[in-house]
Amino acid sequence: MGQQLIKAILADSGSELVAAVTHSQSSALGKDVGSLIGTTEAGLTVTHELTAAAKAADVLVDFSLPLALAGNLTVAKQTKTPIVICTTGLSEQQNQDLQRVAEETAVLYAANTSLGVNLLRELVRTASKALGTKADIEILEAHHTAKRDAPSGTALALGEAAAEGRNQVLSDVAEYQRNFSDQAHRPGSIGFATLRAGDIVGEHTVYLVLGGERLELTHRVADRKTFAEGALNAALWLNGKKAGFYSMNHVLGLDE
Numbered sequence: 001m002g003q004q005l006i007k008a009i010l011a012d013s014g015s016e017l018v019a020a021v022t023h024s025q026s027s028a029l030g031k032d033v034g035s036l037i038g039t040t041e042a043g044l045t046v047t048h049e050l051t052a053a054a055k056a057a058d059v060l061v062d063f064s065l066p067l068a069l070a071g072n073l074t075v076a077k078q079t080k081t082p083i084v085i086c087t088t089g090l091s092e093q094q095n096q097d098l099q100r101v102a103e104e105t106a107v108l109y110a111a112n113t114s115l116g117v118n119l120l121r122e123l124v125r126t127a128s129k130a131l132g133t134k135a136d137i138e139i140l141e142a143h144h145t146a147k148r149d150a151p152s153g154t155a156l157a158l159g160e161a162a163a164e165g166r167n168q169v170l171s172d173v174a175e176y177q178r179n180f181s182d183q184a185h186r187p188g189s190i191g192f193a194t195l196r197a198g199d200i201v202g203e204h205t206v207y208l209v210l211g212g213e214r215l216e217l218t219h220r221v222a223d224r225k226t227f228a229e230g231a232l233n234a235a236l237w238l239n240g241k242k243a244g245f246y247s248m249n250h251v252l253g254l255d256e
């Protein structure tokens, strides 16, 4: 995603790439960002100097790994640089850390930066509210083989929307593991299923199943550039915002 984001920023006349940061052992260190994405040299090399990058930047965007989050948040807090976090697979403690740092600088968390998924969340909330626990809700997500976290951050966000719609708390009703279990479906639960294969970019279906009929609400992404463009849109929106915790709903005007 880092490379997709570089492409999106270099293609956008309204934004400027001032640094591309990775960890100190990365094979990408010292490479020109242009050659990294297969175009002409851009005159900017990949660095691991995050603090210097944050000081030079108006906004930071994080697509990395959960283990990098603490360091990224510390720098955002110290330099008071707004930060868009797109990394998924965060722990409950890490979600709380986002809220804590948001007291000092602007933090936007988006498990999925696409317009469609953020609309889907609202549709799921509405459908779940209308159907209540009469409907069985299950969420199926499919991604490429390199994805490390499961279920996806998006599936969890859709699960939260479904739970909120019918006044539940997701952690009370989520079913993450059914294989080799002899348990039947628990009424009111929300189940998650994961598929990892080939180059699937990202697909999510929320099933709302009643006796005799069902709704299947699906979102599919065809190209990872959708996520990069969404993240850039979020960064441009976050630029200059006061300390606080924000989401794609704010960026897309879905919070009214």
Ligand SMILES: NC(=O)C1=CN([C@@H]2O[C@H](COP(=O)(O)OP(=O)(O)OC[C@H]3O[C@@H](n4cnc5c(N)ncnc54)[C@H](OP(=O)(O)O)[C@@H]3O)[C@@H](O)[C@H]2O)C=CC1
Pocket: 001, 002, 021, 022, 023, 025, 026, 027, 028, 063, 064, 065, 066, 067, 068, 085, 086, 087, 088, 089, 110, 111, 112, 113, 114, 149, 153, 227
């Ligand atoms: N919010 C959204 O819309 C989307 C979110 N994601 C999420 O973004 C994250 C990244 O996805 P993806 O790009 O596919 O994953 P990759 O594994 O391809 O990339 C992770 C990158 O992070 C780098 N990295 C590792 N440690 C650090 C560190 N300490 N500091 C900085 N960089 C580090 C790695 O460098 P190296 O390779 O050199 O080790 C690698 O380039 C995942 O959590 C994914 O779920 C993905 C797509 C969309």
Ligand SMILES: O=C(O)C1=N[C@H](C(=O)O)C[C@H](O)C1
Pocket: 088, 089, 111, 112, 143, 144, 147, 148, 151, 152, 153, 154, 155, 201, 202, 203
């Ligand atoms: O790792 C990915 O690829 C993706 N991760 C995000 C997630 O976990 O929801 C968003 C998107 O589905 C792609």
